[in-house]
Amino acid sequence: MNGDHMNRPLTFIIADDHALVREGLKMLISSMDNMSVVAEAADGEALLEQVAKTRADLLLLDLGMPGVAGIQFISDISELVPRLKIVVLTANIEPRTVRAALEAGASAYLTKDGDPEELGEAIEAVRKGGTYLARTVRFAISDPSRNSRPAAAADILSPVPxxxxxxxxxxxxxxxxxxxxxxxxxxxxxxxxxxxxxxxxxxxxxxxxxxxxxxxxxxxxxxx
Amino acid sequence: MNGDHMNRPLTFIIADDHALVREGLKMLISSMDNMSVVAEAADGEALLEQVAKTRADLLLLDLGMPGVAGIQFISDISELVPRLKIVVLTANIEPRTVRAALEAGASAYLTKDGDPEELGEAIEAVRKGGTYLARTVRFAISDPSRNSRPAAAADILSPVPxxxxxxxxxxxxxxxxxxxxxxxxxxxxxxxxxxxxxxxxxxxxxxxxxxxxxxxxxxxxxxx
DNA sequence: TTCCAAATACGGCATCTGTCGTATGTCTTC
DNA sequence: GAAGACATACGACAGATGCCGTATTTGGAA
Structure with a gap:
């Protein structure tokens, strides 16, 4: 194991409207090496406030939050604070949404029903400056040609702004x-x-x- | 009261289709005194299997699971295994659903956006043989102790199976x-x-x- | 300033929906 | 065997929707 990330702990903001889920994620993350949760938010407004106030490294963002107009919110934040890496955490696995989230500036895309190990893998990848996709949504990006969907242009066509x-x-x-x-x-x-x-x-x-x-x-x- | 609850830990089954949420809840519960998670399930079928196989005291049930036809599932389980106390955990706060869940045999009703402390309070109440309602849904039930007698005009809508x-x-x-x-x-x-x-x-x-x-x-x- | 996308607004037409009826066959249960 | 719940099926009518147009205003980008 390389020791370079042992110096300063990675700091997190957790954004999810379910307090119980926030609590659970907090415990999960805190149980990992050198990770600490420095802020949480239950809605878009509070999140923006915390993003501005704290200097977190990573944002764990539930796309299903009230006041978070989905993708738009991601591009807003990543434009405002490019330093902050965004890990999207949601139940939505639509190719449209996955593509759009990444194009908007998300560094990782996790699904709530995925393997919890993926959270660690995603964090590691993002810390190194890379990106990460949950296994359940990789099909959405990796190989569009093998995607045997009947719905043609209209369905696929990217971010649909x-x-x-x-x-x-x-x-x-x-x-x-x-x-x-x-x-x-x-x-x-x-x-x-x-x-x-x-x-x-x-x-x-x-x-x-x-x-x-x-x-x-x-x-x-x-x-x- | 008999003090036997200090000897044997309370055992839980966690039923939620989101693996990450399950993991979080598991850490939350495991961090409490004398509580242990003995099984988890991501869908209705697996849940029934676990209910039959293990002898858990308490079921933490997400009503939003696939293969869990909501309320019906609760009455099925509580009829099958009356010993098992059911704590409903969901995002749905409709009075209809709350009433129906309780009448179907649930001992507690928690919402995901509620205060995490409520989980502990609910467990305590249920352990003592009582019931517990999340603060956010208490309005839905006027008198939790009586559940078979219609009282108000709102009962026209009540728990319609x-x-x-x-x-x-x-x-x-x-x-x-x-x-x-x-x-x-x-x-x-x-x-x-x-x-x-x-x-x-x-x-x-x-x-x-x-x-x-x-x-x-x-x-x-x-x-x- | 010109140009364009966005928001506004209207109309026609076929279809679907929401709400009201009525009715028959099949089960279970008493 | 009678009673009741359930699933099935049809019709009428007002209103809403899906889909096709067109047209004006407005605010920001080129």
Whole structure:
């Protein structure tokens, strides 16, 4: 074992909206050599605050947090504090999301149902300046040609950037609101709300409110 | 009270589909006095196996597991092994679900975003033969000691048991299928599929496919 | 300043959905 | 064998949705 990383402990920020999960992760990380958790956050706002206040090396980020508009949040942070390595930790294994997270600046992508050992492997890889992908999502990137998905261009096509408004609409759809309710909530015409929804479905290659809802909930958008 | 609980450690089964979360919970519990985790399970089948094989005192059950048809699973287990105390651990805070879980035989109901201290409090309460409700869901139950007597108007919605077919339909709705697609999948008439869906919404007091989908996904039904 | 993407808004049309009925066959259970 | 729950099936009607257009305003980038 090389002793160079024995000097200064690696410092972590843990961002997850479930306190119990945070606690568990904290114990996991603290039980490793030379690792210490210096901050935690349960929502996007608190996270930004902690990122600014502490000088952590590594951010363990649950993509399913409230106030964390998914991918957008990653690019914001990695632009703001490039020094901070971001390890995404989520249940979402959609190729779209994995690609987008990496392109947004994440250094690693772990899934919650993966082998806990992967956490250590990911940390090691990231510490060395590399990247790491959970075994369960490697197929999403490594070999696109062997991916026998029928859904062609639309599905694959990379980050699928949603506009701010579209993300807002998506979150409301995920709560089960109709176009009319969304329109009322946002103070716009129902027809406009419908159009946004249409555009969303077009971009995501989905074809019903139910599919859109399932997608949004899986993405971790607030559903209540 | 007999002091025999100091001799033998309380034994746990941890059931959660996220390996990382399981690991975290295991460390949390192992760090407590006289507690030990004797088994874990990532899906319903494995859980039943472990329940039969080990003689654990306490089951920490994530309601969002695949193969765990929510509430039904709780009544099955508590009927099979009444000795085993069930602590529900989930993100779902719907009054309906809380009530249903308790009536199905759960001894405690914790939420993942609750204070980690609640885990200890719940275990203590359950060990003594009592029940425990997370602070965030206490509002859901007016009087936890009585559970068979309807009291308020809210009882119209109370723990409505879903039929097997309805749970099946619910899972398909959660995947974004339309009535017609569900009908094809199950080999029944689209009108029948619609009727099942209607009944579902009636029982759950929901009013759109999107709401139904959000509900199903939150319940942890498979969404892909 | 020009240009473009984003947000706004509207309409038509086929289809699906939500809500109300009614009805029949098959089980279990009493 | 009667009662009840469950699964099946159909119809009507209003409203919402999915999909196709078009068009105006606006704010920021080139």
């Amino acid at each position: 949603l506009t701010r408004r579209e993300r807002e609409i998506l979150a409301l759809v995920a709560q089960g609101l109709t176009a009319r309710e969304i329109a009322e909530r946002l103070g716009i015409s129902p027809l406009t709300a419908r159009k946004h929804r249409e555009n969303l479905m077009g971009k995501l290659n989905l074809h019903s409110a139910a599919e859109l809802t399932a997608y949004a909930v899986r993405l971790g958008l607030p559903t209540a | 879903l039929t097997r077919r309805e749970r099946e339909i619910l899972a398909l709705v959660a995947q974004g299928l339309t009535a017609r697609e569900i009908a094809e999948r199950l080999g029944i008439s689209p009108l029948t599929a619609r009727k099942h869906r209607e009944n579902l919404m009636g029982k759950l007091n929901l009013h759109s496919a999107a709401e139904l989908t959000a509900y199903a996904v939150r319940l942890g039904l498979p969404t892909a």
